[in-house]
Structures are given as structure tokens and as C-alpha cells.
Amino acid sequence: MNRLVLGVATTCIVALSGCAMDGGTGRPQGDMAAAGASVMLLDASGAQKGTASLRQTAAGLQMTVTAMGMTLGPKGLHFHMTGRCDAPDFTTAGGHWNPTAMKHGKDSGVGPHGGDLPNIEISADGTGRAETTLAGAMLTGGATPLMDADGAALIIHAAADDYRTDPSGNSGARLACGVVTPT
Template structure:
């Protein structure tokens, strides 16, 4: 048993030494941040349908290039679905209109293919497979979770929504993506 303790202690000391030599810091979860900076902001959301049933989850992590998001969905009809940030941190059933319109703090048109967009709330479609499940791992360029001139988590919060149909990436204001199937309030982690 003493040998195990010695090995664990040695590994911990080596890790701390490596961290000190590279000027990283360790947060409570044990992840390091290079350059001695603070851990980057994170957030989560649980996606629910109009009946209150869980339909997935999302995690968000600030990066230097934007907001990295990982969304997992379940129990949905197959096919591509529009995925967007909405401007209010509310998800009242049955239609989730309390989430407001798409988050668009810079006043751009909707869609990467519109010629005058995209706005910051535009996200890639999530593809739902034949088994009713889908996932996406992407970076929303330029999006700041809690800092900058236009943070996603401002005074009234934000939500992430999955729509019934695919975003066509050009029709303003919503990409012609249909009704709102699932909604999750973005909450700091």
C-alpha cells in the first residue's frame, strides 16, 4: 500500500512541477490553463421539449476563437434541425416564445449564405440520425460567453433552441427552420 501512495505522491509532484515550469494554473477540476491565466468560462444547458421531457444537453466553453459548444440531442425525428442561440434565458412551454428571437447583438441579417450575415445567434444545423439522436461539436466564432461588448450571458440570459426543420442559412430572421422543438437555458457552470 505504501508503494501505491509513493507513486501517487510522486505523480502529483511531477504534475505540479510541470505546471510551474510552463506557467500554467490548475483549477478545482484539475484542468490547466496555459500562460498562468484563469480558467476559461463555461456553461451548460439542459434541452427540454414542450412536455418537460429531457431532449438533450449542451456544454459551452470559452476559447480564444469563440465559444466551443457540444450539443447532444435525443428522441427527435431524423434529419437536420436548426440550432440557434435565443436572446432570453427563459424556456416556458409549450412554444418557448419566452426565449425571444435569435440572439443578434450586432444587428446582422440571418444566415451565413444571406450576403448580409450571419448574426451571432446563427449556429450550424444539428443532424439527427435514424435512432433519434444527434450531436454537434463546433465553435461559434466571435461569441463571448460572459465578457466583451456583447456577452451571450447578459442581464436577461440566453437560451439554445433546436427547431423542427433545417436552417436554410439565408432566410431572415430565422432561417425558415420551423417551430421550436427543444429549449435550454444557458447557465454558468
């Protein structure tokens, strides 16, 4: 009897606090603006090459990436579909996050992938910064969240993304990889 009363009381407290769960996934719906994640970008030797922070907003997934210790020029930047970054080539991160089965690139006419991001420009001192918002993207919850059962990774590539060549934008080798980690 006491367990039943405790269960009912807990259910009532959760309902009154506005902490409803998202469609049986066990993720709180609450304030989406509070949802966030971070990424530590490492190269194949394990040296830190950058960081990223992600924040869920009403407009989509807002992201800031900083890079360091890189060579001069634009580099492709993409979310990949699996939260694994095994060296030396980071292929365990899989292909680009593509929840809507589009072709690669904003300039392809049939794209972009959900994981297609603007290039990050690396300056002569080896650092770079990129800020963007993925319109309509969800970190968690919804039909196609970035953080699904096997997670997600962020990768910096060796060359610029041409924004049209499928599947990777002709962006070259994977230089740095980091697992997206909820904060």
C-alpha cells in the same frame, strides 16, 4: 480603522492574485478558458431532449450539443436572446441572439446573427451531435456577451435552417429549449 486596513489588504490580495474585475461588471477576468456553461434541452412536456456544453476559448465560444428522442433529419439550432423557456412554444426565449444587428444566415450575404449555428443532424435512432466554435463570441464580458442581464437560451427547431431566410432560417417550430447556465 480596522475596516480600512482590511479593505486595503483585500484589495491588495485581489490585485496580486490576478482576479481583476471586468469593467465594473463584477465578473472575474482571470482565465477565460475556464469560463463555461451548460444547457439542458427540454421539450414542451418537460422531457429531456439533449444537452449542451459551452467553453470560452481564445478563438471564441466552443460548443458541443447532443440530442435524443428527435425525428430523423437536420434541425435548426440557434442561441436565442432571453434565458426563458416557457412551454408550450418557447417564444419567451425571444429572437436569435444578434449582438451585431446582422441579417440571418451565413449564406444571406448580410449575416449571420451571433446565434446562428450549424444544423444538428438527427440519425435514425433519434440522436444527434453537433460541435462548433462561434468565432469571437464571449460567454461573459466584452461588449456583447451571450450571457447578458436576461441570459440566453439554446433552441432546437423542427426543420433545417436554410442559412439565408431572415429572421429564423425557415427552421420551423421550436421543439426543445434550454437556458444557458454558467458552470
